[in-house]
Amino acid sequence: MDTDGHPPVQATGLRKSFRGRLRVDDVSLAVGHGRVTGLLGPNGAGKTTTLRMLLGLVSPDAGRATVLGRPYRDLDHPARTVGAVLDAGGLHPARTGRQHLRMAALRAGVPAARVEEVLHEVGMAPDADRRAGSYSLGMRQRVALAAALVARPRVLVLDEPATGLDPTGMHWLRGRLRAFADAGGAVLLSSHLLGDVEHVADDVVVLVDGRVVASSTTDQALAAGGGGLEDFYLRLTDGRAGVR
Numbered sequence: 001m002d003t004d005g006h007p008p009v010q011a012t013g014l015r016k017s018f019r020g021r022l023r024v025d026d027v028s029l030a031v032g033h034g035r036v037t038g039l040l041g042p043n044g045a046g047k048t049t050t051l052r053m054l055l056g057l058v059s060p061d062a063g064r065a066t067v068l069g070r071p072y073r074d075l076d077h078p079a080r081t082v083g084a085v086l087d088a089g090g091l092h093p094a095r096t097g098r099q100h101l102r103m104a105a106l107r108a109g110v111p112a113a114r115v116e117e118v119l120h121e122v123g124m125a126p127d128a129d130r131r132a133g134s135y136s137l138g139m140r141q142r143v144a145l146a147a148a149l150v151a152r153p154r155v156l157v158l159d160e161p162a163t164g165l166d167p168t169g170m171h172w173l174r175g176r177l178r179a180f181a182d183a184g185g186a187v188l189l190s191s192h193l194l195g196d197v198e199h200v201a202d203d204v205v206v207l208v209d210g211r212v213v214a215s216s217t218t219d220q221a222l223a224a225g226g227g228g229l230e231d232f233y234l235r236l237t238d239g240r241a242g243v244r
Protein backbone atom coordinates (compact mmCIF):
# COMPACT_ATOMS: atom_id res chain seq x y z
CA MET A 1 0.00 0.00 0.00
CA ASP A 2 1.21 3.51 -0.67
CA THR A 3 0.73 6.44 1.64
CA ASP A 4 -2.82 6.92 0.37
CA GLY A 5 -3.58 3.30 1.09
CA HIS A 6 -4.01 2.36 -2.56
CA PRO A 7 -2.40 -0.75 -3.98
CA PRO A 8 -0.24 0.02 -7.01
CA VAL A 9 -2.49 -2.11 -9.21
CA GLN A 10 -6.08 -2.97 -8.44
CA ALA A 11 -8.83 -4.51 -10.50
CA THR A 12 -12.25 -4.94 -8.98
CA GLY A 13 -15.04 -6.88 -10.66
CA LEU A 14 -13.75 -6.30 -14.19
CA ARG A 15 -16.03 -7.59 -16.89
CA LYS A 16 -15.71 -7.42 -20.67
CA SER A 17 -17.63 -8.95 -23.53
CA PHE A 18 -16.66 -8.96 -27.18
CA ARG A 19 -19.42 -9.61 -29.71
CA GLY A 20 -21.78 -10.76 -27.00
CA ARG A 21 -19.36 -13.25 -25.47
CA LEU A 22 -18.17 -12.70 -21.94
CA ARG A 23 -14.36 -12.84 -22.07
CA VAL A 24 -13.40 -11.30 -18.74
CA ASP A 25 -15.83 -12.24 -16.01
CA ASP A 26 -15.68 -10.51 -12.64
CA VAL A 27 -11.89 -10.33 -12.39
CA SER A 28 -10.45 -8.85 -9.23
CA LEU A 29 -6.76 -8.71 -8.38
CA ALA A 30 -4.30 -6.48 -6.60
CA VAL A 31 -0.55 -6.06 -6.72
CA GLY A 32 1.12 -4.64 -3.65
CA HIS A 33 4.28 -2.57 -3.33
CA GLY A 34 7.38 -4.70 -3.56
CA ARG A 35 5.48 -7.57 -5.18
CA VAL A 36 5.77 -9.31 -8.52
CA THR A 37 2.49 -10.92 -9.55
CA GLY A 38 2.26 -13.46 -12.35
CA LEU A 39 -0.98 -13.60 -14.36
CA LEU A 40 -1.34 -17.09 -15.80
CA GLY A 41 -3.89 -18.92 -17.90
CA PRO A 42 -4.51 -20.69 -21.21
CA ASN A 43 -4.55 -18.91 -24.57
CA GLY A 44 -7.68 -16.80 -24.76
CA ALA A 45 -8.26 -16.80 -20.98
CA GLY A 46 -8.46 -13.00 -20.84
CA LYS A 47 -5.00 -12.02 -19.57
CA THR A 48 -4.18 -9.44 -22.25
CA THR A 49 -7.70 -8.00 -22.10
CA THR A 50 -7.36 -7.59 -18.33
CA LEU A 51 -3.98 -5.84 -18.71
CA ARG A 52 -5.42 -3.60 -21.45
CA MET A 53 -8.27 -2.57 -19.13
CA LEU A 54 -5.72 -1.67 -16.43
CA LEU A 55 -3.93 0.51 -18.98
CA GLY A 56 -7.09 2.25 -20.20
CA LEU A 57 -6.86 0.68 -23.66
CA VAL A 58 -10.07 -1.31 -23.31
CA SER A 59 -13.11 0.06 -21.45
CA PRO A 60 -14.57 -2.44 -19.01
CA ASP A 61 -18.31 -3.16 -19.24
CA ALA A 62 -18.28 -3.29 -15.45
CA GLY A 63 -15.81 -2.97 -12.62
CA ARG A 64 -12.90 -0.70 -11.96
CA ALA A 65 -9.21 -0.76 -12.78
CA THR A 66 -6.77 1.56 -11.03
CA VAL A 67 -3.05 2.24 -10.84
CA LEU A 68 -1.99 3.79 -7.55
CA GLY A 69 -5.63 4.47 -6.84
CA ARG A 70 -6.61 6.12 -10.09
CA PRO A 71 -7.91 4.92 -13.44
CA TYR A 72 -5.01 5.01 -15.91
CA ARG A 73 -6.58 7.83 -17.89
CA ASP A 74 -6.72 10.05 -14.79
CA LEU A 75 -3.03 9.70 -13.92
CA ASP A 76 -1.12 12.98 -13.89
CA HIS A 77 2.07 11.42 -15.25
CA PRO A 78 1.14 8.10 -16.85
CA ALA A 79 4.64 7.22 -18.14
CA ARG A 80 6.26 8.03 -14.83
CA THR A 81 3.63 6.02 -12.99
CA VAL A 82 3.36 2.84 -15.04
CA GLY A 83 5.61 1.30 -17.67
CA ALA A 84 3.92 -1.13 -20.03
CA VAL A 85 4.97 -3.77 -22.52
CA LEU A 86 1.95 -5.00 -24.40
CA ASP A 87 3.09 -5.82 -27.87
CA ALA A 88 6.77 -5.90 -28.70
CA GLY A 89 5.71 -6.34 -32.32
CA GLY A 90 4.23 -2.85 -32.20
CA LEU A 91 7.52 -1.09 -32.95
CA HIS A 92 7.58 0.85 -36.21
CA PRO A 93 9.78 -1.23 -38.53
CA ALA A 94 11.44 1.80 -40.15
CA ARG A 95 12.51 3.43 -36.89
CA THR A 96 15.64 2.47 -35.01
CA GLY A 97 15.67 1.33 -31.42
CA ARG A 98 17.22 4.63 -30.36
CA GLN A 99 14.55 6.63 -32.21
CA HIS A 100 11.79 4.65 -30.50
CA LEU A 101 13.31 5.34 -27.11
CA ARG A 102 13.93 9.01 -27.82
CA MET A 103 10.26 9.39 -28.70
CA ALA A 104 9.26 7.55 -25.53
CA ALA A 105 11.57 9.83 -23.51
CA LEU A 106 10.16 12.94 -25.17
CA ARG A 107 6.59 11.88 -24.49
CA ALA A 108 7.45 11.16 -20.86
CA GLY A 109 9.40 14.39 -20.42
CA VAL A 110 12.68 12.71 -19.48
CA PRO A 111 16.10 13.79 -20.79
CA ALA A 112 17.58 12.05 -23.84
CA ALA A 113 20.55 10.93 -21.71
CA ARG A 114 18.21 8.47 -20.01
CA VAL A 115 17.77 6.75 -23.40
CA GLU A 116 21.44 5.82 -23.44
CA GLU A 117 21.14 4.40 -19.92
CA VAL A 118 18.22 2.14 -20.72
CA LEU A 119 19.78 1.05 -24.02
CA HIS A 120 22.78 -0.21 -22.06
CA GLU A 121 20.60 -1.69 -19.39
CA VAL A 122 18.66 -3.88 -21.83
CA GLY A 123 21.78 -4.75 -23.82
CA MET A 124 20.65 -2.97 -26.99
CA ALA A 125 23.29 -0.22 -27.20
CA PRO A 126 25.28 -2.02 -29.94
CA ASP A 127 22.15 -2.38 -32.11
CA ALA A 128 20.48 0.91 -31.24
CA ASP A 129 20.84 2.40 -34.71
CA ARG A 130 19.40 -0.55 -36.60
CA ARG A 131 15.82 -0.38 -37.84
CA ALA A 132 13.34 -2.23 -35.64
CA GLY A 133 12.14 -4.15 -38.70
CA SER A 134 15.48 -5.96 -38.73
CA TYR A 135 15.36 -6.90 -35.04
CA SER A 136 14.73 -10.40 -33.76
CA LEU A 137 11.73 -10.91 -31.45
CA GLY A 138 14.00 -10.85 -28.41
CA MET A 139 15.59 -7.58 -29.55
CA ARG A 140 12.16 -5.98 -30.05
CA GLN A 141 11.18 -7.22 -26.61
CA ARG A 142 14.29 -5.59 -25.12
CA VAL A 143 13.50 -2.25 -26.78
CA ALA A 144 9.90 -2.45 -25.58
CA LEU A 145 11.18 -3.10 -22.05
CA ALA A 146 13.58 -0.17 -22.33
CA ALA A 147 10.66 2.06 -23.35
CA ALA A 148 8.68 0.85 -20.34
CA LEU A 149 11.58 1.67 -18.01
CA VAL A 150 12.62 4.98 -19.56
CA ALA A 151 10.67 7.24 -17.20
CA ARG A 152 11.50 5.19 -14.06
CA PRO A 153 7.89 4.21 -13.36
CA ARG A 154 6.72 2.83 -10.02
CA VAL A 155 4.59 0.11 -11.58
CA LEU A 156 5.25 -2.26 -14.49
CA VAL A 157 2.51 -4.01 -16.49
CA LEU A 158 4.05 -6.53 -18.85
CA ASP A 159 2.30 -8.88 -21.27
CA GLU A 160 4.54 -11.89 -21.87
CA PRO A 161 7.75 -9.87 -21.54
CA ALA A 162 10.04 -12.91 -21.63
CA THR A 163 8.77 -14.23 -24.97
CA GLY A 164 11.66 -14.34 -27.39
CA LEU A 165 14.34 -13.61 -24.83
CA ASP A 166 17.37 -15.91 -24.77
CA PRO A 167 18.32 -17.61 -21.46
CA THR A 168 20.69 -14.78 -20.57
CA GLY A 169 17.95 -12.24 -21.35
CA MET A 170 15.43 -14.13 -19.21
CA HIS A 171 17.89 -14.31 -16.35
CA TRP A 172 18.52 -10.58 -16.69
CA LEU A 173 14.77 -9.85 -16.81
CA ARG A 174 14.07 -11.88 -13.68
CA GLY A 175 16.83 -10.06 -11.83
CA ARG A 176 15.62 -6.70 -13.10
CA LEU A 177 12.03 -7.33 -12.05
CA ARG A 178 13.12 -8.58 -8.63
CA ALA A 179 15.29 -5.50 -8.10
CA PHE A 180 12.43 -3.26 -9.29
CA ALA A 181 10.06 -4.83 -6.74
CA ASP A 182 12.67 -4.88 -3.97
CA ALA A 183 13.04 -1.13 -4.46
CA GLY A 184 9.31 -0.77 -3.73
CA GLY A 185 7.92 -1.11 -7.25
CA ALA A 186 5.05 -3.35 -8.28
CA VAL A 187 5.02 -5.69 -11.27
CA LEU A 188 2.10 -7.42 -12.96
CA LEU A 189 3.19 -9.73 -15.75
CA SER A 190 1.46 -12.34 -17.83
CA SER A 191 3.45 -15.35 -18.90
CA HIS A 192 3.25 -18.90 -20.16
CA LEU A 193 6.78 -19.58 -18.92
CA LEU A 194 5.87 -21.21 -15.63
CA GLY A 195 9.43 -21.98 -14.61
CA ASP A 196 10.25 -18.33 -15.02
CA VAL A 197 7.18 -17.17 -13.10
CA GLU A 198 7.96 -19.65 -10.33
CA HIS A 199 11.36 -18.01 -9.90
CA VAL A 200 10.33 -14.38 -10.00
CA ALA A 201 6.69 -14.01 -8.89
CA ASP A 202 5.67 -13.50 -5.27
CA ASP A 203 2.01 -14.06 -6.13
CA VAL A 204 0.13 -15.80 -8.90
CA VAL A 205 -3.34 -15.26 -10.33
CA VAL A 206 -4.74 -17.90 -12.69
CA LEU A 207 -7.46 -17.06 -15.20
CA VAL A 208 -9.53 -19.69 -16.97
CA ASP A 209 -12.32 -18.68 -19.35
CA GLY A 210 -12.16 -15.12 -18.09
CA ARG A 211 -12.52 -16.01 -14.42
CA VAL A 212 -10.01 -16.02 -11.59
CA VAL A 213 -9.70 -19.66 -10.54
CA ALA A 214 -6.76 -19.17 -8.19
CA SER A 215 -5.09 -16.26 -6.47
CA SER A 216 -2.38 -16.97 -3.95
CA THR A 217 1.23 -16.48 -3.05
CA THR A 218 3.62 -18.47 -5.23
CA ASP A 219 4.72 -20.40 -2.13
CA GLN A 220 1.12 -21.46 -1.47
CA ALA A 221 0.72 -22.44 -5.12
CA LEU A 222 3.91 -24.49 -5.01
CA ALA A 223 2.80 -26.21 -1.80
CA ALA A 224 -0.61 -26.96 -3.33
CA GLY A 225 0.88 -28.10 -6.62
CA GLY A 226 3.23 -30.62 -5.07
CA GLY A 227 5.63 -30.74 -7.98
CA GLY A 228 5.87 -27.05 -8.80
CA LEU A 229 3.91 -24.32 -10.48
CA GLU A 230 3.34 -26.42 -13.60
CA ASP A 231 1.48 -29.08 -11.61
CA PHE A 232 -0.59 -26.39 -9.89
CA TYR A 233 -1.39 -24.79 -13.24
CA LEU A 234 -2.23 -28.03 -15.04
CA ARG A 235 -4.58 -29.10 -12.28
CA LEU A 236 -6.41 -25.78 -12.35
CA THR A 237 -6.67 -25.61 -16.10
CA ASP A 238 -7.47 -29.31 -16.41
CA GLY A 239 -4.98 -29.71 -19.24
CA ARG A 240 -6.92 -27.13 -21.23
CA ALA A 241 -5.14 -25.87 -24.31
CA GLY A 242 -7.10 -22.64 -24.33
CA VAL A 243 -8.96 -20.83 -27.12
CA ARG A 244 -12.67 -21.44 -27.18
Ligand SMILES: Nc1ncnc2c1ncn2[C@@H]1O[C@H](COP(=O)(O)OP(=O)(O)OP(=O)(O)O)[C@@H](O)[C@H]1O
Pocket residue numbers: 018019023041042043044045046047048049050244
Ligand atom coordinates in the same frame (compact mmCIF):
# COMPACT_ATOMS: atom_id res chain seq x y z
N1 LIG B 1 -10.88 -6.70 -29.61
C1 LIG B 1 -11.40 -7.92 -29.54
N2 LIG B 1 -12.46 -8.28 -30.29
C2 LIG B 1 -13.01 -9.51 -30.19
N3 LIG B 1 -12.57 -10.48 -29.37
C3 LIG B 1 -11.50 -10.18 -28.59
C4 LIG B 1 -10.87 -8.90 -28.63
N4 LIG B 1 -9.83 -8.90 -27.75
C5 LIG B 1 -9.82 -10.13 -27.20
N5 LIG B 1 -10.82 -10.89 -27.69
C6 LIG B 1 -11.14 -12.26 -27.29
O1 LIG B 1 -11.16 -12.32 -25.87
C7 LIG B 1 -10.61 -13.56 -25.42
C8 LIG B 1 -9.48 -13.27 -24.46
O2 LIG B 1 -8.37 -12.77 -25.22
P1 LIG B 1 -7.00 -12.34 -24.54
O3 LIG B 1 -6.14 -11.81 -25.63
O4 LIG B 1 -7.31 -11.45 -23.40
O5 LIG B 1 -6.45 -13.72 -24.00
P2 LIG B 1 -5.04 -14.09 -23.37
O6 LIG B 1 -5.33 -14.74 -22.06
O7 LIG B 1 -4.17 -12.90 -23.38
O8 LIG B 1 -4.49 -15.21 -24.37
P3 LIG B 1 -2.99 -15.53 -24.88
O9 LIG B 1 -2.41 -16.42 -23.81
O10 LIG B 1 -3.20 -16.29 -26.14
O11 LIG B 1 -2.27 -14.26 -25.06
C9 LIG B 1 -10.21 -14.34 -26.67
O12 LIG B 1 -11.25 -15.24 -27.01
C10 LIG B 1 -10.07 -13.25 -27.72
O13 LIG B 1 -10.32 -13.74 -29.03
Ligand SMILES: [Mg+2]
Pocket residue numbers: 047048049159
Ligand atom coordinates in the same frame (compact mmCIF):
# COMPACT_ATOMS: atom_id res chain seq x y z
MG1 LIG C 1 -2.41 -12.46 -24.32
